[in-house]
Amino acid sequence: MPAVELVGITKRFGDVVANDGIDLSIETGEIHAVVGENGAGKSTLMSVMYGVHQPDAGHVLRDGVRLRMRSPADAIAAGLGMVHQRLRLFPGLTVAENVVIGAEPTRRGVLDTAAASREVERLGELYGLRADPAARVGTLPVGVRQRVEILRALYRRARVLILDEPTAVLTPGEAARLFEVLRGVTGEGVSVVLVTHKLGEVLAASNRVTVLRGGRVTGRFATAETTAQELVVAMIGRSLAPRPLAPPGERAAGPYLLEVENVRVRGGEGPARVGGVSFGVRRGEIVGIAGVAGSGQRELLDVVTGLRTPDEGRVLLAGAPVRRGRDPRVAYVPEDRPGRATAPTMSLADNLLMGGQRERRFSRAAVRERARALVERFGVRAASLDEPISVLSGGNAQKAVLARELSGDRPLVVVEEPTQGVDVGAQEQIHALLAQARDEGRAVLLQSSELSELRALADRILVMFEGAIVAELSAEEAGEDRLGAAMTGAAG
Amino acid sequence: MNVVDLALVSATLTASAPVVFAALGGLLCQTAGVFNMALEGQLLWGAFSGVLFSHLTGSAWLGVVGAVVTTAVYALALSVPAVAFRADPVVVAVGVNLLALGLTAFLMRVLLGAGGVYTSPDLPGLPTFAKLGLDVPVLGPQSPLVPLAPLLVAVTAWWLARTRSGLRLRGVGGHPEAALSLGLGADRYRHVAVLGAGALCGLGGAQLALGNVTLFSEGMSAGRGWVAVVAVMLGGAWPWPVLAACLLFGAAEAFGFRLQGLGLPQQAADAAPYVITLLALVVAAATRGRRRLLEAS
Amino acid sequence: MNLTTRTAPLLAPVAALALTTLVMLATGVDPFLAYPALVRGAVGEGNLEYTVAAYVPVLGMALAFAIPLRTGELNLGGDGQLALGGVAAAAAALLVPLPPVLAVVFPLVVAALAGGLLAWVAAPLRARLGIPVIVTTLLLSPPGVALASYLARFPLAERGTGLAQTPVLPDASHLPALGESGYLTPALPVVALLTALWLYADAGTALGYEIRATGANREFARYGGVGVARLGAVTLATGGAVAGLVGGLVVLGPPYRFVDGALVAPGYTFTAIAAVLLATGRPVLVPFTSALLTVLQAGGQGMEREAGVPSQLTQIVQGLIIVIVAVLALARRRTAKKRPGGVTP
Amino acid sequence: GTTTGGTSAGAPAAKSVILITPNPASTNSFLQLSVKGAQAAAKEIGASFKLYESKDPAGIAQNVDAAVRAKPTVIVGVSFSFDDVFATVPRQHPGQQFLQIDSCAKDPAPNLTCVSFKEHEAAYLAGVEAGLLSESGKIGIVLPIDSPFIHRWIDPFFTGAKAVNPKVTGTPLYVGGNTPFSDPARAKAQAQALAGQGADIIAAAASGGNQGVFEAAAEAHVKSFGVDVNQCPQSPGNVIDNVLKHVDVAEAAAIKDIAAGKTGGVKVYGLAEGGVGVNALGDDLASSQCTVAASPQVVAKVKQARDDIVSGKLVVADPLAG
Numbered sequence A: 001m002p003a004v005e006l007v008g009i010t011k012r013f014g015d016v017v018a019n020d021g022i023d024l025s026i027e028t029g030e031i032h033a034v035v036g037e038n039g040a041g042k043s044t045l046m047s048v049m050y051g052v053h054q055p056d057a058g059h060v061l062r063d064g065v066r067l068r069m070r071s072p073a074d075a076i077a078a079g080l081g082m083v084h085q086r087l088r089l090f091p092g093l094t095v096a097e098n099v100v101i102g103a104e105p106t107r108r109g110v111l112d113t114a115a116a117s118r119e120v121e122r123l124g125e126l127y128g129l130r131a132d133p134a135a136r137v138g139t140l141p142v143g144v145r146q147r148v149e150i151l152r153a154l155y156r157r158a159r160v161l162i163l164d165e166p167t168a169v170l171t172p173g174e175a176a177r178l179f180e181v182l183r184g185v186t187g188e189g190v191s192v193v194l195v196t197h198k199l200g201e202v203l204a205a206s207n208r209v210t211v212l213r214g215g216r217v218t219g220r221f222a223t224a225e226t227t228a229q230e231l232v233v234a235m236i237g238r239s240l241a242p243r244p245l246a247p248p249g250e251r252a253a254g255p256y257l258l259e260v261e262n263v264r265v266r267g268g269e270g271p272a273r274v275g276g277v278s279f280g281v282r283r284g285e286i287v288g289i290a291g292v293a294g295s296g297q298r299e300l301l302d303v304v305t306g307l308r309t310p311d312e313g314r315v316l317l318a319g320a321p322v323r324r325g326r327d328p329r330v331a332y333v334p335e336d337r338p339g340r341a342t343a344p345t346m347s348l349a350d351n352l353l354m355g356g357q358r359e360r361r362f363s364r365a366a367v368r369e370r371a372r373a374l375v376e377r378f379g380v381r382a383a384s385l386d387e388p389i390s391v392l393s394g395g396n397a398q399k400a401v402l403a404r405e406l407s408g409d410r411p412l413v414v415v416e417e418p419t420q421g422v423d424v425g426a427q428e429q430i431h432a433l434l435a436q437a438r439d440e441g442r443a444v445l446l447q448s449s450e451l452s453e454l455r456a457l458a459d460r461i462l463v464m465f466e467g468a469i470v471a472e473l474s475a476e477e478a479g480e481d482r483l484g485a486a487m488t489g490a491a492g
Numbered sequence B: 001m002n003v004v005d006l007a008l009v010s011a012t013l014t015a016s017a018p019v020v021f022a023a024l025g026g027l028l029c030q031t032a033g034v035f036n037m038a039l040e041g042q043l044l045w046g047a048f049s050g051v052l053f054s055h056l057t058g059s060a061w062l063g064v065v066g067a068v069v070t071t072a073v074y075a076l077a078l079s080v081p082a083v084a085f086r087a088d089p090v091v092v093a094v095g096v097n098l099l100a101l102g103l104t105a106f107l108m109r110v111l112l113g114a115g116g117v118y119t120s121p122d123l124p125g126l127p128t129f130a131k132l133g134l135d136v137p138v139l140g141p142q143s144p145l146v147p148l149a150p151l152l153v154a155v156t157a158w159w160l161a162r163t164r165s166g167l168r169l170r171g172v173g174g175h176p177e178a179a180l181s182l183g184l185g186a187d188r189y190r191h192v193a194v195l196g197a198g199a200l201c202g203l204g205g206a207q208l209a210l211g212n213v214t215l216f217s218e219g220m221s222a223g224r225g226w227v228a229v230v231a232v233m234l235g236g237a238w239p240w241p242v243l244a245a246c247l248l249f250g251a252a253e254a255f256g257f258r259l260q261g262l263g264l265p266q267q268a269a270d271a272a273p274y275v276i277t278l279l280a281l282v283v284a285a286a287t288r289g290r291r292r293l294l295e296a297s
Numbered sequence C: 001m002n003l004t005t006r007t008a009p010l011l012a013p014v015a016a017l018a019l020t021t022l023v024m025l026a027t028g029v030d031p032f033l034a035y036p037a038l039v040r041g042a043v044g045e046g047n048l049e050y051t052v053a054a055y056v057p058v059l060g061m062a063l064a065f066a067i068p069l070r071t072g073e074l075n076l077g078g079d080g081q082l083a084l085g086g087v088a089a090a091a092a093a094l095l096v097p098l099p100p101v102l103a104v105v106f107p108l109v110v111a112a113l114a115g116g117l118l119a120w121v122a123a124p125l126r127a128r129l130g131i132p133v134i135v136t137t138l139l140l141s142p143p144g145v146a147l148a149s150y151l152a153r154f155p156l157a158e159r160g161t162g163l164a165q166t167p168v169l170p171d172a173s174h175l176p177a178l179g180e181s182g183y184l185t186p187a188l189p190v191v192a193l194l195t196a197l198w199l200y201a202d203a204g205t206a207l208g209y210e211i212r213a214t215g216a217n218r219e220f221a222r223y224g225g226v227g228v229a230r231l232g233a234v235t236l237a238t239g240g241a242v243a244g245l246v247g248g249l250v251v252l253g254p255p256y257r258f259v260d261g262a263l264v265a266p267g268y269t270f271t272a273i274a275a276v277l278l279a280t281g282r283p284v285l286v287p288f289t290s291a292l293l294t295v296l297q298a299g300g301q302g303m304e305r306e307a308g309v310p311s312q313l314t315q316i317v318q319g320l321i322i323v324i325v326a327v328l329a330l331a332r333r334r335t336a337k338k339r340p341g342g343v344t345p
Numbered sequence D: 001g002t003t004t005g006g007t008s009a010g011a012p013a014a015k016s017v018i019l020i021t022p023n024p025a026s027t028n029s030f031l032q033l034s035v036k037g038a039q040a041a042a043k044e045i046g047a048s049f050k051l052y053e054s055k056d057p058a059g060i061a062q063n064v065d066a067a068v069r070a071k072p073t074v075i076v077g078v079s080f081s082f083d084d085v086f087a088t089v090p091r092q093h094p095g096q097q098f099l100q101i102d103s104c105a106k107d108p109a110p111n112l113t114c115v116s117f118k119e120h121e122a123a124y125l126a127g128v129e130a131g132l133l134s135e136s137g138k139i140g141i142v143l144p145i146d147s148p149f150i151h152r153w154i155d156p157f158f159t160g161a162k163a164v165n166p167k168v169t170g171t172p173l174y175v176g177g178n179t180p181f182s183d184p185a186r187a188k189a190q191a192q193a194l195a196g197q198g199a200d201i202i203a204a205a206a207s208g209g210n211q212g213v214f215e216a217a218a219e220a221h222v223k224s225f226g227v228d229v230n231q232c233p234q235s236p237g238n239v240i241d242n243v244l245k246h247v248d249v250a251e252a253a254a255i256k257d258i259a260a261g262k263t264g265g266v267k268v269y270g271l272a273e274g275g276v277g278v279n280a281l282g283d284d285l286a287s288s289q290c291t292v293a294a295s296p297q298v299v300a301k302v303k304q305a306r307d308d309i310v311s312g313k314l315v316v317a318d319p320l321a322g
């Protein structure tokens, strides 16, 4: 008997049918991957399973028994646990408080903090999920935070663990550790439902795969018997063209467009975040930046784009220092889409304008005209230019940001995590756009935690560790093993 | 003339007590993630209903009970739109404050038959400790609600830190979606926090109208609710610092009165508490770092 | 949902009036007596002029609140800015005798500077120390009012009168009358012009776009190269300057002097805030919501005069309108980003 | 607002009186008294009565305009706040009679009658009582704001006290804040501050805040003074006396005069005219609940001082004149 069974789930949001009669069964102790394009209905399905959404039709069976799901409380009671992509932790509370909240141990009515800490340590020991119970969650790196979420589910004796895009924000090392943990818990008889856009993970870690498209199931596979191509076809209805992204031989030459000289940034939260970094990027090349989270890439890129003033050193663009605030010669695609790259409540047209508002005489018509042109040229799928950008799917929002930044002829392109949370189809288009920018003779600086992305796109990869560049690898040299070693500080 | 003496301490406590109650309410709401800017109106309603029920029942303590209950009910005017309907709490608060101003003045005319000020020798006020037989300095001239204010601060501090519901309230305020995914309905906690703030403002209003004085006058909250809003921010929504902020304001006000006696113009005394509070805020912000303050807002 | 959003500013007054009628009936007030008196009090013979005159400070103070609000900052210090502007205008007119026209323009400029300066103080405190503008402006308002009061009471005081007020300003500084009673002055076209300018700047200029973007997502605007701190300072100072200017315009109108408390007593600041919030984020509605609330307030006095119904009833109506609008406008805020202290996650 | 005496709309011949206050009358015992006087006069001359309450200067002007349109027998404006309006409007409407209480516009038009009071004379008498009754030699007074008009109570009060007891020191404290004329809580705090500094007499001239002063006085076991009307019953046993201003009497007389065609001019009511006074001088002292009744020697001294003032032997300086 399956541990969980979803039967005929249909869920509508207004006119959108997010889930359309979906059946899904999860066996005890298996890792079951759910894949599909942006907006295919994966998160909705998980939310239904976890009681966040009530389905318009269909129901959920747990060990063969039909569940009454009015809220996540019912799901938790039935032994389900969920790890959301945007982590649902309380930043102001400690690890122990975060784990036990909602099911707190008490002694004579008073919180038993000691018991909570003991429990966190015991579970951590058992599943290899170490975290300091007394640490405030807001101060922890994202990988550790995710562990806290898993701990929380396990503390509640979850037998079915739902993870929505858990690796999207993890470094490769953190992701590897996560899969170790997942294999550990399945060994204990826990079932795992894994939503992801990374087919590599699916093939490496899962037992079975269900593919969604447009709210329906378009494929069910045993992982051992399928291939990436087969999955892609089920997901997007065609296969991806094999693409030579970095045509070898044509090495960019000439002077550096971007020169970073001995840049030092002392962080507010820790010691020096960037300690004396120098490098350059030429026109016509893509330089990758790799490194585990917190190695200083974020701060370095803030300096390069002019958003942050370095404590020491300087950044030159075409021989002139980058302007403070934001240099208009830099196209910049930040990682944080709702926080920095877009204003979620503003319309798509207004979002597409930012940076170009002073280029021409401002008028409403001109703003819309510009937006329409960009949407067409970059293939952004949107129902209306006037709706808030927040209604766009992740992939489309990302394409809109790229459209805005790559339009015009800014010579330097700085991109962070361009394909995070973006489906494979959109990933392909985004990669093509970056390659095109390079071919137009721009200098591209690409930061990504997706090593495959770096290896496919970058001419050179700079590896950062603890605020310094510890290795520079050419595209040929950059194997996963060498990159991985350099990122952990082992000489590369 | 002495500028600092025990009477000043006493005056500080008197001036602060209503503000402390209101600020404690604001703190609860802030912790639960609702920005409560309606303290001014609720304090006013608390003062009015305290006098009304004291008048109707002939007992000041029943007046306090009436104030606590009806101000909690009045807080529904904030909690239903802002929590249940997700309306902007700032907008709702502006309406709630105006409504309180109009309602109390209107009902005062209609129910108490007085405009402007309602006072009567028959209106029972809260007893002072002196009247209860405890004629000591500082506390003697105060009503029992005055020491209750810091006591409630202590209870709140303990409750937030050490109890199940306190922990959950902190969680709910910090990240409502997270609470939801644990099956902890954020709304329930928020409603309770807003209504609790109402009850506290009822206490504060009752202390103002039946403790500090024994009468109701139109608009008698006179900005004390706004001071409470500031105190919540100045104290970073932590119980003890919020209490300290309220006391600072009360002391500045009492001290301003003294300065008047020394010949400073009345306008300087009027401005003093605000200027001193702002300076304290600047110093606190400069030392604490800007991040925390913005978070607290 | 969209329909409700669009009609919220219309629907809310209707619902609020219905609720108020209930209050009237419950307390034995005859609505058929009260409402006609309310309307006559606002627009009846001779009253319209005063209602229009009261519209000037309400609309002006609405701008003072709305301009910084577009960058996401709440300016609650209107009273201080207004009073300081008023007394500054009086001081300028009394101390610096100038030929006609200049004698009006110079005090107004000084008034705008005074109000703008007081509001501006909040900007660096926000940018450098992270002290919320709402707190700073709130705290700076009473000292502003106190300073104005002090100046009117001592250095600028008129001798031999009972009130804390300045002497009557020189004739050259009087705003000319546009109507019979002198209460209609060029202040109305001035404020109307400012409103039109603001509406144009907000919707039709790059600056307006940058201001809106800052309000929608500060970090986004910063990323886009907008100087958010500078913009915050500019909008705050502009809002304060408008408030100061309003103070100046009132003082240069009848009775042509600064009377302590006269600017603050009518509560223009909070009426204006209510009007702006009533417009639920659509600037073009601000002139209309301001008019609605002015009419209610002016009408309230007439209602009290004529029908003996306490004018506080109109405060009840206003309070109810705002609460109801907040609920009806929730559809817009569903998708809105988290605002400081807001409940939207 | 209150309306009595039927509707105002009627034949133009019907008499009517419209009283305009600068602030809501309810917060202010002085204004309430002026309402009482106008009501009484209207009744006596068979006129209808209407009360227009203003909230700010623009409201005053608006109310005056509305009143002019109603064409009553007389339009009464109370206080200094009407100085500006009554300097112009009566000239524009020469057919309309105006009456200003407690102040007078500059160069009053012939159709403007003024009634003003020498309350400083009464305040002086209260000061005499305070000077005689104070044991600590420290007296205080709580007032709404520091405006020149308010000094009509302060300065003569202290002068009177010093006249009988040179060692007396007097301290004025102002309520201030957001609502200075009706903030009993702040008024009480001010009175407590004075009591804390050893003042054993704290006069209340804080308008709507007076009750707070009386409460503080009662709690501190010190004595107080009231203003305008007999406020002794508001806090029995704690109020020595009151600085009375018989606005109602003076106003009613003026209204009747105007109705009878005796218009224009400034009528000043001092101790001599019986327009101001203290309860100690009244016939009903015994029933007034004022504690000065228990000190006949003080009453005698007050009577002496009154006589000196009336006879011109003693001149109390008007703080506003200086």
Ligand SMILES: Nc1ncnc2c1ncn2[C@@H]1O[C@H](COP(=O)(O)OP(=O)(O)OP(=O)(O)O)[C@@H](O)[C@H]1O
Residues within 6 Å of the ligand: A013, A014, A016, A017, A018, A036, A037, A038, A039, A040, A041, A042, A043, A044, A045, A391, A393, A394, A395, A421, A423
């Ligand atoms: N709360 C909601 N209200 C309205 N529409 C929604 C809501 N949640 C999801 N949708 C819509 O339902 C569809 C499915 O969304 P869902 O989040 O399930 O996709 P997904 O497969 O998780 O996408 P992604 O890969 O981007 O996470 C989309 O069209 C989305 O716009």
Ligand SMILES: Nc1ncnc2c1ncn2[C@@H]1O[C@H](COP(=O)(O)OP(=O)(O)OP(=O)(O)O)[C@@H](O)[C@H]1O
Residues within 6 Å of the ligand: A039, A043, A044, A085, A086, A164, A165, A390, A391, A392, A393, A394, A421
């Ligand atoms: N109210 C809404 N109306 C229309 N579309 C929405 C709405 N809310 C969310 N969406 C869309 O639904 C999709 C999924 O949004 P949701 O908030 O469910 O994120 P999620 O997929 O659960 O989280 P994540 O993307 O982090 O996995 C996004 O493409 C988003 O744009």
Ligand SMILES: [Mg+2]
Residues within 6 Å of the ligand: A042, A043, A044, A164
């Ligand atoms: Mg999803």
Ligand SMILES: [Mg+2]
Residues within 6 Å of the ligand: A043, A394, A421
């Ligand atoms: Mg997603």
